[in-house]
Amino acid sequence: MLVLSRKTNESIMIGANVEIIVLGVEGDNVKLGIRAPKEVDIHRKEIYMAIQAENRAAATNALSIEDVSKLFKK
Known part of the structure; x- marks a missing residue:
């Protein structure tokens, strides 16, 4: 695990x-903001x-x- 220290706005x-x-x-x-492309899924770990x-x-x-047959008949 990589551990980094950052201050607000870093x-x-x-x-x-x-x-x-x-x-x-x-x-x-700690309040985090994440900038990522739309195609990148981002979830809290418990949701993931x-x-x-x-x-x-x-x-x-x-x-x-x-x-399966019953599903198609609906």
């Missing part, structure tokens, strides 16, 4: 097109983990041919 770059800016620090909270869990669950729930 930033770090990830690659050539993702910039993370420290907008403010209030107690234990939930998405991954849902994707795994969907991939393991196999539908029968009858179930």
Whole structure:
């Protein structure tokens, strides 16, 4: 893990097109701004983990041919 110290209004770059800016620090909270292309997905980690869990669950729930057929008939 890379650990960096930054002050308010300072930033770090990830690659050539993702910039993370420290907008403010209030107690234990750090407010960050992220500049990235629209095609880059940005999620809080807990949301990202939930998405991954849902994707795994969907991939393991196999539908029968009858179930798929019913979906097309709707």
